[in-house]
Amino acid sequence: MRAVVAPPATSLTKDAGYKMRARDLTVRYGENTAIKDVTIDVHDKVVLALIGPSGCGKSTFLRSLNRMNDMVPGISVSGHVELDGEAVYGPGVDPVLVRRRVGMVFQRSNPFPKSIFENVAYGLRVAGLSGQSVVAERVERALRHAALWDEVKDRLQESGLGLSGGQQQRLCIARALAVEPEVLLMDEPASALDPIATAKIEDLISELRSELTIVIVTHNMQQAARVSQRTGFFYMGRLVEVGETSTIFTRPKQRETEDYITGRFG
Amino acid sequence: MAAPMTAHTRNAEALGERGSRSLRRRGGLGERTVEIAIQLVALVSIAAILLILVFVGKEALPLLTSAEVHKEVTPLGMLAPIQRSGESLYMWQPVSDVAKYNVIPLIVGSVKVTLVALVFAVPLSVAAALFVSEYASERVRELAKPAIELLAGVPSVVVGFFALVALASWIQAVFGTEHRLNALVAGLGLGFAICPIVFTVAEDALRAVPRSYREAALAMGSTRAQSVLRVVLPAAAPGIAAAVVLGFGRAIGETMIVVMASGNAALLDASLGRSTRTITATIAQELGEVVVGSPHYDVLFALGAMLFTATFVVNFFGERVVDGMRRRLGAGS
Ligand SMILES: Nc1ncnc2c1ncn2[C@@H]1O[C@H](COP(=O)(O)OP(=O)(O)OP(=O)(O)O)[C@@H](O)[C@H]1O
Numbered sequence: 001m002r003a004v005v006a007p008p009a010t011s012l013t014k015d016a017g018y019k020m021r022a023r024d025l026t027v028r029y030g031e032n033t034a035i036k037d038v039t040i041d042v043h044d045k046v047v048l049a050l051i052g053p054s055g056c057g058k059s060t061f062l063r064s065l066n067r068m069n070d071m072v073p074g075i076s077v078s079g080h081v082e083l084d085g086e087a088v089y090g091p092g093v094d095p096v097l098v099r100r101r102v103g104m105v106f107q108r109s110n111p112f113p114k115s116i117f118e119n120v121a122y123g124l125r126v127a128g129l130s131g132q133s134v135v136a137e138r139v140e141r142a143l144r145h146a147a148l149w150d151e152v153k154d155r156l157q158e159s160g161l162g163l164s165g166g167q168q169q170r171l172c173i174a175r176a177l178a179v180e181p182e183v184l185l186m187d188e189p190a191s192a193l194d195p196i197a198t199a200k201i202e203d204l205i206s207e208l209r210s211e212l213t214i215v216i217v218t219h220n221m222q223q224a225a226r227v228s229q230r231t232g233f234f235y236m237g238r239l240v241e242v243g244e245t246s247t248i249f250t251r252p253k254q255r256e257t258e259d260y261i262t263g264r265f266g
Numbered sequence: 267m268a269a270p271m272t273a274h275t276r277n278a279e280a281l282g283e284r285g286s287r288s289l290r291r292r293g294g295l296g297e298r299t300v301e302i303a304i305q306l307v308a309l310v311s312i313a314a315i316l317l318i319l320v321f322v323g324k325e326a327l328p329l330l331t332s333a334e335v336h337k338e339v340t341p342l343g344m345l346a347p348i349q350r351s352g353e354s355l356y357m358w359q360p361v362s363d364v365a366k367y368n369v370i371p372l373i374v375g376s377v378k379v380t381l382v383a384l385v386f387a388v389p390l391s392v393a394a395a396l397f398v399s400e401y402a403s404e405r406v407r408e409l410a411k412p413a414i415e416l417l418a419g420v421p422s423v424v425v426g427f428f429a430l431v432a433l434a435s436w437i438q439a440v441f442g443t444e445h446r447l448n449a450l451v452a453g454l455g456l457g458f459a460i461c462p463i464v465f466t467v468a469e470d471a472l473r474a475v476p477r478s479y480r481e482a483a484l485a486m487g488s489t490r491a492q493s494v495l496r497v498v499l500p501a502a503a504p505g506i507a508a509a510v511v512l513g514f515g516r517a518i519g520e521t522m523i524v525v526m527a528s529g530n531a532a533l534l535d536a537s538l539g540r541s542t543r544t545i546t547a548t549i550a551q552e553l554g555e556v557v558v559g560s561p562h563y564d565v566l567f568a569l570g571a572m573l574f575t576a577t578f579v580v581n582f583f584g585e586r587v588v589d590g591m592r593r594r595l596g597a598g599s
């Protein structure tokens with residue numbers, strides 16, 4: 001990874017209303033610029049939906065919030081990202097600690113080839129939490145949180161890969177929730193699921209909002225409208241517009257946004 | 267499936283004029299030929315293995331049936347010790363005046379040398395595989411993997427030569443072993459020989475672990491080492507176990523290195539610093555000079571059959587263990 005820009009002159013002070021902020025965030029894969037000068041605020045305990053046509057840089061942006069891009073060969077990140085007023089790309093920042101506070105759920109559910117219990121306990125164990133009863137209690141809490149407990153409580157020792165697709169994705173959400181992250185990044189978490197499983201995930205997102213901040217990428221406009229309070233529209237690597245979800249879907253300011261949400265392209 | 271279909275078959279035939287839309291297999295001749303050829307090749311190789319087993323077994327059979335042979339050696343005599351002045355002796359001395367055919371020292375020798383080889387080669391190869399698949403840069407990996415695989419092509423006589431000339435002296439200098447050529451030297455030489463195969467199979471297994479597992483591990487706040495040790499390694503465990511089984515088979519069957527480096531004395535003990543003699547080395551060295559059809563000849567074939575069976579059994583159970591591990595990881599999905 002190439003150099004990361006120094007904090008801006010006027011440091012973004014910690015503001016009670018904002019959980020994460022990005023300023024002039026530019027990410028390149030080699031010569032190819034994936035996102036350019038993205039500036040956006042993520043409000044605390046609010047669901048922010050990111051929409052836009054395929055390849056516009058939504059995933060790239062999402063993954064730069066918890067430094068999941070660090071391992072991509074040839075990537076360069078410039079700009080500024082803050083979590084609670086602290087620079088995510090600052091000198092001496094340990095990406096591992098960033099990821100413990102900013103969790104992630106992927107498009108394709110990816111449980112570990114371990115038991116259901118061990119899947120959820122994983123983050124606790126790597127964080128150094130020991131003590132069977134504490135771990136068991138937090139695993140149960142996370143599974144209840146992810147609305148999966150009743151379905152799996154009798155088979156905690158069975159492999160996580162034996163669950164259905166929707167259950168697997170909720171298992172991944174439970175796994176992410178077990179470490180009690182402050183922010184949860186979700187990259188098209190329901191795009192591989194049937195409508196019923198999707199509805200469960202959406203309900204879950206609405207419930208989780210009271211406790212943590214969620215940034216969700218989705219191709220499904222109705223989903224964005226249902227689960228989010230704020231929506232950002234990406235187009236060709238730029239953040240075209242961000243605002244209240246109701247405003248974006250009814251009175252967008254930009255022509256491109258309107259074209260996209262009315263289905264004229266994308 | 268077939269029964270309920272038959273009612274429709276007539277209709278299908280009625281529609282048969284629309285040839286291009288028929289569900290029947292079309293133009294199958296070329297494909298059939300290839301299929302049959304492949305099945306033939308597979309059958310021939312299975313038959314060849316069975317024939318070898320039958321041949322070896324047939325040559326060893328007089329040990330069970332022939333009274334002539336029993337005058338010199340019985341199956342029990344191959345296993346039970348001789349009592350002499352209050353001591354139980356396990357002796358392999360097939361060409362002394364009173365031939366002694368106790369195979370226990372040879373079995374112990376084979377097991378000892380193979381264990382040394384595995385203890386040396388498995389950790390080394392798995393560590394190398396971990397490094398190459400998880401830590402090395404793309405360039406290093408592209409060089410290292412073929413280079414190590416190339417080592418598999420080193421003739422075992424060359425490895426044996428190295429063990430005999432160089433390794434044996436170092437080992438004696440460092441550990442002050444009683445015999446210069448011993449189980450440790452032979453085992454380490456064997457270890458060298460099986461490293462490439464264990465490495466390659468283990469590396470493939472590690473590389474086959476989906477990227478999504480690594481991503482999930484990192485996204486959960488694991489350090490690199492944690493994701494490797496807690497996620498990647500367990501996910502690759504069945505493949506690594508398969509690598510160990512393969513390495514075992516190769517090690518217990520290897521001959522030239524042990525002939526050259528083990529000292530070949532059929533001593534029965536657990537010491538690694540003393541000479542030892544393996545089943546393979548015994549067959550290789552004695553079969554060429556034995557009188558065909560003699561009791562000694564029969565015993566050598568019995569040793570061969572034992573080796574064959576042992577390898578087969580280990581492979582069979584190894585496979586079951588690997589399958590079991592796979593099932594436990596994947597819940598049968
Ligand atoms: N690992 C990578 N290496 C090189 N280029 C990449 C990589 N990942 C993404 N890109 C490129 O960056 C651009 C943005 O990709 P990104 O995955 O962020 O888009 P997206 O909005 O998430 O698309 P989708 O909706 O299809 O998931 C694309 O042009 C893509 O080709």
Ligand SMILES: [Mg+2]
Binds near residue numbers: 058059060187
């Ligand atoms: Mg994407």
